[in-house]
Amino acid sequence: xxxxxxxxxxxxxxxxxxxxxxxxxxxxxxxxxxxxxxxxxxxxxxxxxxxxxxxxxxxxxxxxxxxxxxxxxxxxxxxxxxxxxxxxxxxxxxxxxxxxxxxxxxxxxxxxxxxxxxxxxxxxxxxxxxxxxxxxxxxxxxxxxxxxxxxxxxxxxxxxxxxxxxxxxxxxxxxxxxxxxxxxxxxxxxxxxxxxxxxxxxxxxxxxxxxxxxxxxxxxxxxxxxxxxxxxxxxxxxxxxxxxxxxxxxxxxx
Numbered sequence: 345x346x347x348x349x350x351x352x353x354x355x356x357x358x359x360x361x362x363x364x365x366x367x368x369x370x371x372x373x374x375x376x377x378x379x380x381x382x383x384x385x386x387x388x389x390x391x392x393x394x395x396x397x398x399x400x401x402x403x404x405x406x407x408x409x410x411x412x413x414x415x416x417x418x419x420x421x422x423x424x425x426x427x428x429x430x431x432x433x434x435x436x437x438x439x440x441x442x443x444x445x446x447x448x449x450x451x452x453x454x455x456x457x458x459x460x461x462x463x464x465x466x467x468x469x470x471x472x473x474x475x476x477x478x479x480x481x482x483x484x485x486x487x488x489x490x491x492x493x494x495x496x497x498x499x500x501x502x503x504x505x506x507x508x509x510x511x512x513x514x515x516x517x518x519x520x521x522x523x524x525x526x527x528x529x530x531x532x533x534x535x536x537x538x539x540x541x542x543x544x545x546x547x548x549x550x551x552x553x554x555x556x557x558x559x560x561x562x563x564x565x566x567x568x569x570x571x572x573x574x575x576x577x578x579x580x581x582x583x584x585x586x587x588x589x590x591x592x593x594x595x596x597x598x
Contacts, residue, residue, distance in 0.1 A: 349380040349438075351557065351568035356386035359393060359417035359428070360589035361581070365573070366501055367420055367588070368580035369437045374495035377576050380438040382560050382568055384553045387428040391415035392516055395423040395490065400596045408516050418588075418595045421490035421501065423477070425517055430507035430538070432552050434460070436560070440496045444564050453477055453491060455563070456500050460487055463504070463559025467552065469542055477502075484537035504556065505538035506547050 354365060362385055372378045390412075394403050396419055403425045404416050436456055438445050446452045453476050460479055461471045464486070471481045479487035489502030510532050519525050539547045557568055573581070588594045 346565040346567065348569045349382060349564075349566045350378065350571040352381060352383040352571060352573065353553065354383060354385045354573070356388035358389070359387060359391035359415035360585055362387060362391075362433070363393070363417050363419060363589045364581045364583075364585040365577070366435045366437075366499060367584045368573070368577045369435070370494060370497055370499045371580050372574060372577045373437045373439065374497040378574055380442065380444075380566075381436070381571075382557075383435045383437075384556065385433050385435075386431070386549060387415070387433070389413050389415055390427070390429040391417060392425055392427050393417050393419050394425045396420055396492075397422055398425065403518060405516055405518050412512075412516065414516055416595065418597075419490065419501075420494075421492045421499070423488070423490040426488060426503060427513040427516060428503065429509060429512070430505070430540075432504045432506060432549055432556065433501060434504070434556060434560075435499060435501035437497060437499050440493060440498055444566070445498055449491065449493070450476060452498060453489065453500070456491075457487070457489055457502075459560040459563035460489075460502065460504060460556065461559070462562045463552075463556035466555035466558050467539065467543070467547070469539070481537055481542055484535055486537050486539070486542070504552065505536070506549070506552060507540040508536055508538045510536065 369381050392404050409416050457473050457479055464471045469481050471479050474480050477489040478485050487504050491500040510529050514529050
């Protein structure tokens with residue numbers, strides 16, 4: 345087919361660990377230590393991630409998260425607050441000058457989201473791209489995506505919703521006015537969907553991962569070869585976990 349990229353199935357981790365691993369892969373790849381990488385993962389426990397430019401305590405009810413046993417973390421990518429529970433999350437790390445990726449940010453979003461859409465097609469779901477960073481099935485959002493570029497390297501990660509609990513999400517996020525919460529919940533239910541809602545059965549993480557793997561291979565004309573984190577990446581992961589993602593100062597710095 346094409347060139348070999350690395351494929352990581354890293355299982356479920358805490359929010360801080362997940363974000364530290366993504367950042368570690370980005371750093372290692374920028375130094376030429378590891379190949380372009382696609383990673384699939386989950387969240388344990390459930391978590392809320394906020395965009396880099398958001399303010400944690402303005403977006404998230406920390407007391408509610410603590411009482412529900414839900415993690416929270418600031419991403420290095422932009423965008424809004426995301427509730428991570430029943431989902432497959434992907435990340436892709438590749439050099440900005442790689443021939444498989446566009447230097448144009450908008451085009452690169454479209455290309456990477458196209459890989460997710462290919463994966464959904466392997467599950468029998470027809471999807472559409474809603475620029476800049478959403479994927480819709482039957483007019484409803486099933487995937488949100490965010491990107492950053494550091495050290496001449498692209499990191500994009502995004503969610504593929506296996507299921508969604510909108511009521512629980514709104515217990516954890518702050519809303520401007522409690523009186524309009526019911527309307528907001530209704531509106532989100534009209535705008536957001538999941539694989540379970542579309543196929544009327546609960547999908548397995550592994551089957552969705554296999555479909556998404558094929559989707560990325562088709563879109564980029566690559567072979568995804570199973571790999572593991574390098575020792576260098578493990579070291580970076582610990583570093584970023586300590587100084588950033590598990591650090592209240594980082595998570596609440598705005």
